[in-house]
Amino acid sequence: MMSTVSTDPQYQEIRQRSGTFSQPLAVWAVAFACVISFMGIGLVDPILPAIAKKMDATPSQVSLLFTSYNLVTGIAMLITGFVSSRLGTKWTLIMGILLIVLFSALAGNSDTINAIVGLRGGWGLGNSLFLATALSAIVGLSTSGTAKAIIFYEAALGLGIAVGPLLGGELGSISWRGPFFGVSVLMGIAFLFLLVIMPNVAKPKKPSPLSAPFRALAYPGLLTLGLAAFLYNFGFFTLMAYSPYVMELNERGLGYVFFGWGLLLAVTSVFVAPKLQKRLGTVASISIVLTLFAIVLFVMGAGAYTPTVIIACVVVSGVFLGINNTLITTAVMESAPVERSVASAAYSFVRFMGGAISPWLAGKLAEWFSPRIPFFFGACMVLLGVIIVLARRRHLANIDDAVSHG
Structure with a gap:
């Protein structure tokens, strides 16, 4: 594994002693921006049925908001390392945030589903620059x-995802445009926060x-x-983009469900996640939790007519x-002898293609x-993912050792 981390024994001892939340101010600054970024994802979820009704669109048409967002995010992940290694971590993060601010505001001011779908693609470009760089920045700047x-990164992700729908439900109950403008304002705050607090991180020599x-990916x-x-x-x-249509709840109700x-x-x-990984290992833990998730999807399919x-x-x-998010993200960082930002970009490109389709x-x-x-189809695809992990587990055999020494 290529890394810029010192191999000095005293430094490694400090890293081992540092707790998850004992982080430098720069890490907290990036994490704060991550919370707001992930709030932006959840803010939109409670208003999907409202957009469909307001614009006389089908669920599959409205779902293109996710498709365009994920498609552009995934493709743009391929250039994040190229861009960040030339602009530097701080200015790549800031560029990503500014794009999110711009395109979310424009989406909130749009009047057609096609316009929103297109603008969500621009939003996805900003998202790719921000998220891939944020993860590598937190890992690189952390002392733990x-x-x-x-x-720590997943905690920021979870907090943002939890609070986002709650705020989105409240704003969406006023107008379907509210969550889009809410994202723009919140990311504007994150922009100022990073501009002032985030230090300039040295660009890679190469x-x-x-x-x-x-x-x-080789x-x-x-x-x-x-x-x-x-x-x-x-x-x-399927859970994020389709389940709101069968819950029969208003915007505020959907916000509370996705908050939980x-x-x-x-x-x-x-x-x-850390305790399960330590007890069972990465491969077994991922396989178990994804199988349980597939079972939940099968139950949702059986109960699709019961909100x-x-x-x-x-x-x-x-x-x-x-x-699963924590387990698989941790595994990705240790799965190939490349820079972590490159590993994150390659992995994200593949997974976001699934999120686009x-x-x-x-x-x-x-x-x-x-x-x-x-729901049945989603469950089958998740189980196929488990089969892939188990069939190719020999390629993941060294990850637990790498994580324990990270």
Whole structure:
């Protein structure tokens, strides 16, 4: 593994002693921006049915908001290392935030579903520059080691995802445009915060070439995790983009449901995932939690006509998704002998392709067949991801040792 971390024994001892939340101010600054960024994702979820009704659009049409966002995010991940190695970490983060501010405000001012879908693509470009750089910045600036730094990152992710729908539900109950403008304002605050507090991080001596993420995918461990994430995203985005249509709740109600989901996601990603990984190992832990998530999706399919079943399952799924997010993100950082930012970009490219296809496909499957089928299909894809992990587990054999020494 290539790394800029010192190998001095005293420094390593300090890293081992540092707690998850004992981080430098720069790490807290990036984490604060991450919270707001992830709030932006959840802010939009409670207003999906409202947008469909207001613009006379089908669920599959509205789901294109996720498709364009994830498609551009995934493709743009391929250039994040190229850009950040030339602009530097701070200015890449700031550029990403400014793009999110601009395109979210424009989306809130739009009057057609096609315009919002297109603008969400621009939002995805900003998201890719920000998120890939934020993860590598937190890991690189942290004094507590890779595993604890990623738990810290996942805590920010979970907090943002939990609070976002709550705020989105409140703003959405006023107007469907409210959450879009809310994202723009919040990310504007994050921009000021990073501009003032975030230090200039030294650029790498050798800029990253455009081919770096593709070369990284040649490592079988990283490719295995990318394929698993590609497949489980079919379940994840079925839950995110399609389940709001079958809950029969208003914007505020949907906000509370996804708040509960995000809260469990945040808690388990920080407090449960590390213990499970230590007890069972990475491969076994990922396989178990994804299998449990698939079971939840099967239950959702069986109870697709009963809103209370869908509501309960969405909330419960936060437990398994929170654990999996931390486990798989930690594994990615140790899965290939490349810079962490390159590993993150390569992995994210593959997984976001799944996030681009699945929201639209979930809506179409419901239109073609019944509301049950998107959940059944998502569950099958998640189980296929488990099979991939188990079949290729030999490529992940050294990850637990790398994490324990990180």
